[in-house]
Amino acid sequence: xxxxxxxxxxxxxxxxxxxxxxxxxxxxxxxxxxxxxxxxxxxxxxxxxxxxxxxxxxxxxxxxxxxxxxxxxxxxxxxxxxxxxxxxxxxxxxxxxxxxxxxxxxxxxxxxxxxxxxxxxxxxxxxxxxxxxxxxxxxxxxxxxxxxxxxxxxxxxxxxxxxxxxxxxxxxxxxxxxxxxxxxxxxxxxxxxxxxx
Amino acid sequence: xxxxxxxxxxxxxxxxxxxxxxxxxxxxxxxxxxxxxxxxxxxxxxxxxxxxxxxxxxxxxxxxxxxxxxxxxxxxxxxxxxxxxxxxxxxxxxxxxxxxxxxxxxxxxxxxxxxxxxxxxxxxxxxxxxxxxxxxxxxxxxxxxxxxxxxxxxxxxxxxxxxxxxxxxxxxxxxxxxxxxxxxxxxxxxxxxxxxx
DNA sequence: GATCTAATTAGATAATTATCAAATCAGCAG
DNA sequence: CTGCTGATTTGATAATTATCTAATTAGATC
Numbered sequence: 001x002x003x004x005x006x007x008x009x010x011x012x013x014x015x016x017x018x019x020x021x022x023x024x025x026x027x028x029x030x031x032x033x034x035x036x037x038x039x040x041x042x043x044x045x046x047x048x049x050x051x052x053x054x055x056x057x058x059x060x061x062x063x064x065x066x067x068x069x070x071x072x073x074x075x076x077x078x079x080x081x082x083x084x085x086x087x088x089x090x091x092x093x094x095x096x097x098x099x100x101x102x103x104x105x106x107x108x109x110x111x112x113x114x115x116x117x118x119x120x121x122x123x124x125x126x127x128x129x130x131x132x133x134x135x136x137x138x139x140x141x142x143x144x145x146x147x148x149x150x151x152x153x154x155x156x157x158x159x160x161x162x163x164x165x166x167x168x169x170x171x172x173x174x175x176x177x178x179x180x181x182x183x184x185x186x187x188x189x190x191x192x193x194x195x196x197x
Numbered sequence: 198x199x200x201x202x203x204x205x206x207x208x209x210x211x212x213x214x215x216x217x218x219x220x221x222x223x224x225x226x227x228x229x230x231x232x233x234x235x236x237x238x239x240x241x242x243x244x245x246x247x248x249x250x251x252x253x254x255x256x257x258x259x260x261x262x263x264x265x266x267x268x269x270x271x272x273x274x275x276x277x278x279x280x281x282x283x284x285x286x287x288x289x290x291x292x293x294x295x296x297x298x299x300x301x302x303x304x305x306x307x308x309x310x311x312x313x314x315x316x317x318x319x320x321x322x323x324x325x326x327x328x329x330x331x332x333x334x335x336x337x338x339x340x341x342x343x344x345x346x347x348x349x350x351x352x353x354x355x356x357x358x359x360x361x362x363x364x365x366x367x368x369x370x371x372x373x374x375x376x377x378x379x380x381x382x383x384x385x386x387x388x389x390x391x392x393x394x
Numbered sequence: 395g396a397t398c399t400a401a402t403t404a405g406a407t408a409a410t411t412a413t414c415a416a417a418t419c420a421g422c423a424g
Numbered sequence: 425c426t427g428c429t430g431a432t433t434t435g436a437t438a439a440t441t442a443t444c445t446a447a448t449t450a451g452a453t454c
Contacts, residue, residue: 212441212442214442214443238442238443238444239443239444239445241443241444241445242442242443242444245441245442245443246442260451262451262452263450263451263452
């Protein structure tokens with residue numbers, strides 16, 4: 001349940017090499033040997049750490065020829081870091097960021113949908129049939145992409161595959177629901193005002 | 198530095214017994230044997246875990262006769278949990294909670310003062326002479342108390358002592374600057390609007 | 395001072411794990 | 425098919441650490 005995963009999460013972050021890996025990946029993807037070089041350890045050690053980070057859903061990888069590029073799942077990291085507060089205190093986070101009640105309820109609803117449709121390690125169980133829920137799920141996934149960055153179709157597919165194998169359907173939905181737009185094969189995020197319109 | 202402390206923090210939270218201790222203390226102070234009983238471990242084990250939690254400044258203790266009550270420093274926990282995001286990403290937290298620029302600047306200023314006047318484990322190095330900085334420091338300390346709760350002078354002293362040994366001066370300042378008020382020996386927080394007035 | 399209670403310290407054990415070298419695997423380019 | 429390159433797996437080692445029992449300390453009470 002909850003506790004064991006929390007323990008794993010913090011145990012995994014409780015290692016200097018792994019924290020440094022996350023910090024390096026925050027500036028963009030890197031392949032294994034590059035990480036090994038920058039950190040002064042051997043490739044097997046990187047493999048070992050990547051296993052643990054992957055288990056938490058904090059990274060995903062994209063392959064190019066023989067080289068595997070590791071990417072940071074920044075939104076997962078941000079989401080999971082405060083999870084311990086939800087366990088230690090009955091309800092999450094602190095008073096000052098409760099904002100107004102409407103926002104809170106909306107967010108709670110979204111959180112519930114995400115809880116339902118994603119596994120603990122961040123995979124999408126299935127695409128919701130209900131439009132409203134579908135949009136919540138898409139928004140969650142799209143938040144892991146960077147505003148202003150250009151994504152070749154192949155890279156976008158790989159990203160979506162970290163959630164669900166049917167990347168083609170989801171990529172099409174991204175466009176249909178205005179989360180992204182395509183310009184001769186290159187994808188880019190729309191501003192949030194357009195999402196779901 | 199930063200990194201080693203971050204690692205320690207997460208390593209310490211990476212243990213089920215310690216997380217359960219924090220969750221128990223979130224509902225109010227408990228003494229060692231009570232913790233040992235509820236968790237099904239022996240008192241030495243509790244001592245061991247308390248050492249680690251104390252090192253991080255996540256708990257403080259108050260003695261009553263032979264019994265030592267452990268309290269959770271909830272504000273320290275909340276503060277430290279997201280520290281890793283500041284390290285992994287150059288700047289802290291996420292965009293959506295940046296609020297307006299003025300708030301951000303004020304908060305940054307406060308953070309700088311707190312950084313300067315508190316040690317890493319949450320002790321107050323000295324009482325600032327400048328009034329403005331002093332108020333920031335007091336506000337930080339007062340935030341660890343609970344709104345609406347009544348504090349006997351002795352308990353308030355003990356709390357303040359977890360920051361600085363000169364509890365008498367600081368307790369007096371709390372009153373003079375309207376952070377708290379006293380009613381026949383019992384102290385209680387004022388609403389935030391009055392603080393520093 | 396003698397005794398009681400609660401906590402801590404000391405010492406031991408078993409489990410976990412970060413790391414490396416060596417071997418193996420998986421694509422890719424001739 | 426053959427070799428090349430980067431990643432993973434295997435197996436070993438050293439370090440860390442959660443937990444226990446036994447011994448000790450620190451206050452309080454009588």
